[in-house]
Amino acid sequence: MRRLEVAPLTRVEGHGRVELEVIEDRLAAARVLINESPRLFEGMVLGRDAAEIPSLVCRICAICSTVHRLAACQALEQALGVIIPPRAALIRELALLGGHIESHALHLYCLVYPDLVDADSVLQPLQQGDPLAKDGLALKAFGNRLQTVAGGRRIHPINLEIGGVLHAPADDELAALQDELEGWLKRIEPLIEPFFREDAWPDAGPVAGLRIAVDGNGEFTLTGDNLVCSDSSMVNASGYRDLLQETALPDTNAKQSRKGGTSLLTGALARCEFASPGDKTTPFPPGIHANNAAQGLELVWSLERAHDICRQLRAETGDLCSPFRAGPGSGTCVIEAPRGILVHHYELDDMGRVGAADIITPTAINSTAMEEQLLADLADETDEPTMRQTAARIIRAYDPCISCSVHVLRVDRP
Amino acid sequence: MIRTRIAYIRLTSCSGCQLTLLNCEEELARVGELFEPVRFEMLSSAADDGGPLAAVLVEGSAARPEEVQRLLDLRRRSRWLVAIGACALSGGVNRLVDDRQGEHCAAVYAGVCTGRNMFPPQSIDHFVAVDLCIPGCPPEPQEILGALLALQRGTLPGFLREHAVCMECRQRENLCLLLERKLPCLGPVTRGGCNARCPSIGIVCEGCRGYADQPAREEQAHLLRDLGLSERQVRERMGRFTGGNHETP
Amino acid sequence: MSASLVPIPATLVRILPEDPENRLFELQTTTPFHVGPGQFVELTVPGSGEFPVSTAGETATGFATCIRQSGRVTAAMFQLDEGMIVGLRGPFGNGFDLTRFAGRDVLLIAGGLGIAPLRGLLHALLEERERYGRIVLLYGARQPENILFREEFEELAANGTVELRFSVDFAPQLGEGDGYICSVGLVTELLQGLQLAPDATTAAVCGPPSLYGCVLEQLASTGIDPDRIFATLERRMKCGTGQCCHCVCAGVTICRDGPVFCLTELRSMPGAI
């Protein structure tokens, strides 16, 4: 037996590596390992006032900071019985969409696109004046602008607190965003086209894992009350544990999610399959690489939705934040991070302080599927360099966020 | 033109400081012209050639021997070492687990995590000499870019100041949240350079850039208590980014 | 003097290492630029910053300054090569008034890098050597190898132009060539045994704050008129024009009203030394 290493995984978020066990030139086992220190956010929040939590937990991950912060707000609002004003909900969703656009653009144009043009990084195509790299980054910048206007900052937004939001974008800011959104909607198609090209990807087999997503009743959504699974089951957020059966792996700082022994897939591809949009004439590329195309499709939907929200917000004048009183309760939020389902669950004691917290991140959910996918797609591969390269591209296709999945993947054994 | 060789690594943190550079979308092409990212895993697949570096940028706190090893190796290879962000500078939010690390580890991993091979997260100046500090959680893009441009010219940058957020907030003629809204703003003791981003949209400063030079911590704590915060709340609020909640101001 | 905050370009025509920490930079400008002894200029390393530095004397084509690598900007200055361009503002401040020295014995007391402005003064005095009586230079440095401009001074002493005495804080052993090193200890010890005519002597002192603390009043106690005991002060002089307020001490703008003050003035400036 030989052990091949793809280390470090590059152009992904966080430190990880892949170990491939090869027996007689055939891949026998695949493991995704992480190189991160546990950061113990679920412990850190214990004993703290609910109000402190959103700004702490958004520091789990920079790329998903908006969605982490929002998940905490929503779970804690549920625990405290707070109903937020409709205007605040719109501003929050705008921030969420901004994060979605930024993250997808980062993944597609900075992390994946270099593979399509055979470069080490996006810097090479950029310097050569490649219009796709340039426009892709401009789209990423625009996602950041949405996050800034609605969330107050690109990374670790400040505007989202328990009860609603603290600040409303000015009308002229919203009007400017509307104009820009219209511009983007006109030019988005050629920008996502390369990710649909079939010849751009390595050969790949069927995608592993039961699909799960936040239920949008057939529509594109990032928020909702229920989780839906491709085996036709549906659970309410509070029953997330039934769907995501997490176990701690012995002797490691790792947890894994499965459903009745079957791996799960979450993310853009899963969402697209549930959303069944009217127009899906363009076929997706093969296998898991379809996730990239699905992200492209979501960019379009996100821009459309953001445009709609800007319009609605300009007509809104209501309150921004509902008052709340500290007290006991428990709440769960399921929400779609750019790379899949994120769950935040908190239990508050009589003083309104956190007594228990549980955070499940999408990359943790996908980890088993990733390993299965590596095994399946590389089954016939015998050339080692190709094996390494393809393995890296398969992992990249999931758009993993290793730093925020820190407590749920296997770390290096000591 | 010979590009300046740099590395940008991350230890225990959220990737926000690296993302801050990638968020300089308009300037990235220029960055690519001037710099060769010898090691910057989030951005580039190029394999580290192990050669000398002009500067290594470090995000995150050190929490494992392996991270210290990586720091020491890059320090040896580099003319300058730049600590970026609250985690690298003070330990940041990572420090909030500090003395309860083992306890939390057990809670989060249902007793299976032993906390082995890790130690309470530390600022990186515990292990290596730091030439330049760029604060913030997250840091300001213009501070990172400006610092890079200076380093590329062979000098440490001189524009990073350590005065309080209040100065910039006053220059922007904002409503004073502390004085006029009676909100617990940390502007008077927090290091500026963010152009008072949060107070300018009516949100109190939460201190993400760490303390200003010679902060009036006791006076600030007194103010917060006057606004109705409990002793514990004052400690938690002021300690969020400045090395944990152990120190009473 | 120009009060403009926009520098003019100056070329580094020569860079001479003086000792391990100090270098002499000779600058040249396209238009004549005269810096009097005791005055200072603001030097800009483009992109890095600006710092005040006194003149260490004029050269054939401009003037020289002696710079110690002590911070960020001076470190950047030390990266520059001959022929490169720096920015120059000034000259600033009131330097030494040579009429106060004319017809009198001159006592120069320097500690460490304080020798640089006094070298500028010495050069000015030597321009018209005949106008002055004795010129005595007392100079304290940390170690023998830290004595700046040593050869130049020893040559002047050898031909009788000046009387010279060095002191050093540390010296393992004084050897043959150390003839002018008279003591191991404080520069003030060099004063002992000097046959001074206090009422005919003008003194100029430059060095670290600790030097002023002990030497100025000691000179006054020997009988030298406090109006004829001069010291040059060091502060964080940023603008050079009395506008930025960084160097203000006791209401006095050091950059504009100084940096050279007589002891009588200094006595009325609490906190100045």
Place this chain on the structure above:
Amino acid sequence: MDGFVVKADFLPRLLQQLQENYQVVGPVRGEDDVCRLQPLDEWSEHQEFSLPRISVKKYLFPPNELLYTTKNGTFEPPPPPEQMAVVGVPSCDLYAVDFLDRVFADDPLYQRRRSNLLLVGITCHPSEDCFCPPRDTPPPFDLFLDEERVFSGTPRGDELLQQLGDRLIGEVEIDHDWTCEAQGPPLPENLERRWAANETKSFWEEIGGRCLGCGACSAVCPTCHCFDMQDRIDAAGNAVRHRIWDNCFFPNFALVAGGHDFHPTRGARFRFRCEHKLLGFGVFRGESSCVGCGRCRAACPVQIDILEALDHLREGAIP
């Protein structure tokens, strides 16, 4: 100086006239109830002449001002600023401009801005924080509006009045009382001697013990003019320098190479600021530059009051 009674619509007409040649700014009260100087597009009936958070100083001595850009080994100053007219400047802020004019008398960049700035003063409506010193000479202005009268102070002002001749009714004597109705206590006599006698630390250190060192007082002061300079490389690769507002409350303000700090405590820094405001530095020694606008009192988060320092000096013994 000429004075005229004006017709009711003089102000809007003046604004129209100014907009032909100047960028016009004036005090505007925002949604957050804060008054700031900002560009004026049109004359509002509800235009309120209250004291802006920061005076006209921000246009003459901007918080962050480009000093030069390097180009091929030379240091190029920025292009000259645009012509600007500031409408509705209260007299305390005009006196502050007079002080700054003298501080920066030799500074070409300041003078370039100043000569491009037209000032339209206005009788102020004092707030509870004001404490203006007595005045017997007028401050600098191009035009000054005193309720239904207008005065011209410069040839530029004369020219404007000529252009607006049809809005003027009749010439009047100028009998304006330049001392504001919110008159503060006069400076104590023998201030310099009192100052020297009051070097005793206890009072200043007691205040320093409350002070946050945030610098808000200096930031809002219309005569504070401490500055620092910052160098950087711009995106195009040129070295640039900016002049930025500094603040004597910052710990490194009086730090010298070698690490000695001449103002080591917040008490010492507060004393330094009071000395600057009340006694003056350098050629301005003996002249108070405090115009009594009261901004520093209003801005201090811990209610430190320069009048407290003045009282302390007044009550202290003179040797």
